[in-house]
Amino acid sequence: DAKTTQPPSMDCAEGRAANLPCNHSTISGNEYVYWYRQIHSQGPQYIIHGLKNNETNEMASLIITEDRKSSTLILPHATLRDTAVYYCIVRVRSGAGSYQLTFGKGTKLSVIP
Amino acid sequence: NAGVTQTPKFQVLKTGQSMTLQCAQDMNHEYMSWYRQDPGMGLRLIHYSVGAGITDQGEVPNGYNVSRSTTEDFPLRLLSAAPSQTSVYFCASSPARSGANVLTFGAGSRLTVL
Numbered sequence: 001d002a003k004t005t006q007p008p009s010m011d012c013a014e015g016r017a018a019n020l021p022c023n024h025s026t027i028s029g030n031e032y033v034y035w036y037r038q039i040h041s042q043g044p045q046y047i048i049h050g051l052k053n054n055e056t057n058e059m060a061s062l063i064i065t066e067d068r069k070s071s072t073l074i075l076p077h078a079t080l081r082d083t084a085v086y087y088c089i090v091r092v093r094s095g096a097g098s099y100q101l102t103f104g105k106g107t108k109l110s111v112i113p
Numbered sequence: 114n115a116g117v118t119q120t121p122k123f124q125v126l127k128t129g130q131s132m133t134l135q136c137a138q139d140m141n142h143e144y145m146s147w148y149r150q151d152p153g154m155g156l157r158l159i160h161y162s163v164g165a166g167i168t169d170q171g172e173v174p175n176g177y178n179v180s181r182s183t184t185e186d187f188p189l190r191l192l193s194a195a196p197s198q199t200s201v202y203f204c205a206s207s208p209a210r211s212g213a214n215v216l217t218f219g220a221g222s223r224l225t226v227l
Contacts, residue, residue: 036216043117043203043218044156087155091213096169099212103148103155 004088009108012082018075020107022088025069032091033064034101035073037084044087044103047073078111085109115139119204119219126194126226134189134222136204142217143210145187149173149200150221156203162187163210194226 005023012018024033034049048055048062050071055062061074075082087106094100120135138145146161158171162181176198178190187206191198201223205216 041201041221043205043221044216045218046215049215094169094212098144098161098163098169099209099214100146100158100161100171101213101216102158102172105153105155 004090004104006086006088006104006107008105009110011110011112012075012078014080014111014113015077018073018078018082018109018111020073020075020086020088020109021070022072023070024088024090027068027090029068033062033071034089034091035060035062036087036089036101036103037082038087038106039081039084047086049091078109080111080113083109083111117204117206117217117219119202119222121222122220123223124225126191126224128195128226130194131190131192132194133191134202134204134224136187136189136219137185138187138204138206138217139185140206140208140217141184142206142208143184144208144212144214145181145204145206146171146213146216147177147179147187147189148203148205149198150203151200159189159202161213163212191224194224196226198224199226200224 035047036044038044064071085106147159148156160179204219207214
């Protein structure tokens with residue numbers, strides 16, 4: 001299974017771009033990269049996902065390197081409400097044949113006023 | 114739409130007691146799953162289901178049972194609660210029968226076993 005590596009914590013000034021890195025050097029060619037976040041003790045929230053092309057939605061942008069071994073989640077203008085734990089996940093196929101998402105410890109992003 | 118609804122939000126049990134955590138979704142999602150989250154940790158998959166009548170084990174299934182008699186409901190049963198099962202439990206669903214994709218999570222159920 002592809003595993004991900006994220007820094008345990010990061011700080012970002014309010015209004016600046018937050019760039020959250022993720023390493024997934026063992027990713028296979030058909031495995032997607034997903035990003036979720038968890039604010040305080042709430043249920044995780046889906047942000048974005050991609051395979052090999054860069055993706056953008058109303059919440060964030062996802063930049064995946066050409067060799068797909070790493071990616072960066074970009075929050076273009078971080079606000080205090082973006083303070084959360086951010087999870088980078090590689091979706092893998094389980095032994096039963098269906099896809100699962102395995103959450104690691106993520107990156108604790110603190111947006112500073 | 115209510116999304117994913119979990120009940121109860123809080124529960125205290127004594128060791129050896131049994132209980133059921135309820136999860137219901139009104140989005141007609143095929144895939145449903147249960148995760149547990151211990152302090153300072155990520156989420157670990159307990160059980161999942163890709164449709165009514167179909168369930169399978171995740172990473173940490175011991176001590177838990179599930180069933181999926183309808184598309185909407187996916188209850189998690191603790192047969193004989195142990196202090197090690199003190200945790201926050203999250204139910205999640207997604208549209209695809211192929212498994213986890215864009216997951217919608219419930220608000221969580223906080224369980225304490227004394």
